[in-house]
Amino acid sequence: xxxxxxxxxxxxxxxxxxxxxxxxxxxxxxxxxxxxxxxxxxxxxxxxxxxxxxxxxxxxxxxxxxxxxxxxxxxxxxxxxxxxxxxxxxxxxxxxxxxxxxxxxxxxxxxxxxxxxxxxxxxxxxxxxxxxxxxxxxxxxxxxxxxxxxxxxxxxxxxxxxxxxxxxxxxxxxxxxxxxxxxxxxxxxxxxxxxxxxxxxxxxxxxxxxxxxxxxxxxxxxxxxxxxxxxxxxxxxxxxxxxxxxxxxxxxxxxxxxxxxxxxxxxxxxxxxxxxxxxxxxxxxxxxxxxxxxxxxxxxxxxxxxxxxxxxxxxxxxxxxxxxxxxxxxxxxxxxxxxxxxxxxxxxxxxxxxxxxxxxxxxxxxxxxxxxxxxxxxxxxxxxxxxxxxxxxxxxxxx
Amino acid sequence: xxxxxxxxxxxxxxxxxxxxxxxxxxxxxxxxxxxxxxxxxxxxxxxxxxxxxxxxxxxxxxxxxxxxxxxxxxxxxxxxxxxxxxxxxxxxxxxxxxxxxxxxxxxxxxxxxxxxxxxxxxxxxxxxxxxxxxxxxxxxxxxxxxxxxxxxxxxxxxxxxxxxxxxxxxxxxxxxxxxxxxxxxxxxxxxxxxxxxxxxxxxxxxxxxxxxxxxxxxxxxxxxx
Numbered sequence: 001x002x003x004x005x006x007x008x009x010x011x012x013x014x015x016x017x018x019x020x021x022x023x024x025x026x027x028x029x030x031x032x033x034x035x036x037x038x039x040x041x042x043x044x045x046x047x048x049x050x051x052x053x054x055x056x057x058x059x060x061x062x063x064x065x066x067x068x069x070x071x072x073x074x075x076x077x078x079x080x081x082x083x084x085x086x087x088x089x090x091x092x093x094x095x096x097x098x099x100x101x102x103x104x105x106x107x108x109x110x111x112x113x114x115x116x117x118x119x120x121x122x123x124x125x126x127x128x129x130x131x132x133x134x135x136x137x138x139x140x141x142x143x144x145x146x147x148x149x150x151x152x153x154x155x156x157x158x159x160x161x162x163x164x165x166x167x168x169x170x171x172x173x174x175x176x177x178x179x180x181x182x183x184x185x186x187x188x189x190x191x192x193x194x195x196x197x198x199x200x201x202x203x204x205x206x207x208x209x210x211x212x213x214x215x216x217x218x219x220x221x222x223x224x225x226x227x228x229x230x231x232x233x234x235x236x237x238x239x240x241x242x243x244x245x246x247x248x249x250x251x252x253x254x255x256x257x258x259x260x261x262x263x264x265x266x267x268x269x270x271x272x273x274x275x276x277x278x279x280x281x282x283x284x285x286x287x288x289x290x291x292x293x294x295x296x297x298x299x300x301x302x303x304x305x306x307x308x309x310x311x312x313x314x315x316x317x318x319x320x321x322x323x324x325x326x327x328x329x330x331x332x333x334x335x336x337x338x339x340x341x342x343x344x345x346x347x348x349x350x351x352x353x354x355x356x357x358x359x360x361x362x363x364x365x366x367x368x369x370x371x372x373x374x375x376x377x378x379x380x381x382x383x384x385x386x387x388x389x390x391x392x393x394x395x396x397x398x399x
Numbered sequence: 400x401x402x403x404x405x406x407x408x409x410x411x412x413x414x415x416x417x418x419x420x421x422x423x424x425x426x427x428x429x430x431x432x433x434x435x436x437x438x439x440x441x442x443x444x445x446x447x448x449x450x451x452x453x454x455x456x457x458x459x460x461x462x463x464x465x466x467x468x469x470x471x472x473x474x475x476x477x478x479x480x481x482x483x484x485x486x487x488x489x490x491x492x493x494x495x496x497x498x499x500x501x502x503x504x505x506x507x508x509x510x511x512x513x514x515x516x517x518x519x520x521x522x523x524x525x526x527x528x529x530x531x532x533x534x535x536x537x538x539x540x541x542x543x544x545x546x547x548x549x550x551x552x553x554x555x556x557x558x559x560x561x562x563x564x565x566x567x568x569x570x571x572x573x574x575x576x577x578x579x580x581x582x583x584x585x586x587x588x589x590x591x592x593x594x595x596x597x598x599x600x601x602x603x604x605x606x607x608x609x610x611x612x613x614x615x616x617x618x619x620x621x622x623x624x
Binding site for chain 1 (some may be wrong): 402405408409411412413415416418419420421422424429459460461
């Protein structure tokens with residue numbers, strides 16, 4: 001994409017001005033701006049549609065209609081919301097650290113857009129191809145934790161701090177399984193570039209790395225603060241969490257950032273595990289869009305169906321469940337990769353078969369371990385009971 | 400089996416996705432092409448011929464169709480139905496009203512004394528803005544002159560307009576509710592089908608004629624004496 005636009009601009013400029021100074025630098029900058037403009041606006045449009053789609057779908061999942069009044073099928077509802085948010089009063093608490101308070105929403109939004117710079121929207125339709133782009137994605141996504149703790153700390157609100165501590169504990173915990181789950185893919189493809197991974201996926205990696213796909217999906221749900229891991233904004237306990245003191249467009253930016261992060265997570269998942277732009281006949285952008293929509297639908301479906309985890313349950317799942325699963329996945333995959341080194345077409349099939357054979361018993365075993373009586377007795381014997389759990393002491397007193 | 404509960408939960412919501420919607424949209428609802436055609440009792444093609452503008456709106460799901468919500472016949476709406484000819488100005492309703500929002504002013508008319516109509520009504524005001532629709536006034540009325548109404552679209556920007564005065568009560572459409580009026584339910588009367596403008600139909604029995612009253616009076620005397 002970059003070279004294509006670069007060549008067009010070069011040709012246009014050559015018609016009008018010959019022997020321009022610093023020509024290549026200027027054209028590079030303009031090309032970058034054009035690509036950034038296109039990608040960011042595409043994502044923003046996607047966010048507006050996603051907000052509408054989520055409200056609409058949630059309505060149908062709960063036997064309601066959802067917003068359907070403003071525009072065809074209520075499609076302009078999110079536009080009206082955006083206009084409303086822009087005109088709301090912007091309040092900054094008196095004790096807030098103004099600089100960090102204003103910086104936090106930007107810190108949440110900007111990294112999300114940066115992720116899209118390394119994602120291929122088609123086989124030859126990408127902004128940049130870094131050779132460590134998987135690492136780049138993992139690094140950029142972890143900035144959102146910083147933003148959340150900045151927002152909470154700056155707004156000088158204890159409820160916000162609670163929310164941020166929970167969120168950051170969760171984010172740090174889930175970084176590890178998410179990072180390790182991708183190691184299997186990197187072992188197979190022997191490259192850290194997203195482009196290479198996409199080209200390598202003659203079979204989508206979800207069929208070859210099922211455990212990694214599940215772990216990565218759950219981890220990315222946790223990192224974008226979605227149900228069932230949306231403790232950060234648990235309305236019943238923390239009001240709105242770290243967004244408590246934000247109003248107007250700053251709150252709007254948080255909202256935008258969350259939904260853009262959902263799109264980013266779905267895009268990364270479909271790029272790494274569902275084959276990305278790979279697909280027959282039709283262009284890659286179409287297939288990527290279809291896959292992203294499917295993943296987003298699943299995310300919304302989960303939000304409509306599953307209840308929220310408690311904070312200790314979330315951390316237990318990360319450290320006692322998903323972490324071990326990724327380690328098992330790495331061991332199994334590396335053994336398979338060592339056995340089938342030659343790059344014939346059946347290599348992926350063999351590796352996938354081995355992964356599937358080992359996936360079921362280990363997933364069952366680890367989730368059985370999570371459910372054991374030992375875990376239950378740990379809770380019963382400790383003197384601390386999380387709010388909302390049934391305390392045996394309390395039951396005894398009643399008897 | 401581990402994870403089965405999660406899949407079960409997902410299946411429940413998925414069934415809802417393709418199931419019916421519980422929301423009733425009011426006062427109008429948005430429909431597509433087929434909904435509009437069904438509403439107008441036309442086929443889709445004839446709809447395109449006769450209503451091209453509406454058809455275009457319906458294509459994007461923006462066509463409006465009015466929704467009329469059928470209430471139960473005993474529904475207590477926010478207007479009252481009052482029959483001028485049945486009322487004797489006894490002011491039972493005003494006395495029973497817990498909020499004291501019925502105001503009646505009368506003077507002795509000297510007409511129809513035998514029929515019990517001693518008073519002419521100057522003023523009959525019900526302040527529905529303060530009414531709690533308990534229906535005690537309707538229960539108190541001995542001559543079935545006052546009934547609960549069935550209208551519920553009386554929103555207003557002025558409190559004064561919520562007061563039902565005598566002229567309004569006489570002139571407005573009379574669709575009394577069958578609340579505390581078993582005679583309506585006997586007739587299987589439905590306020591949304593028929594208008595009950597005639598005062599004779601509203602009562603429990605026919606209004607006795609002068610001759611009949613006289614006969615009753617004579618009979619009573621005969622029995623006692």
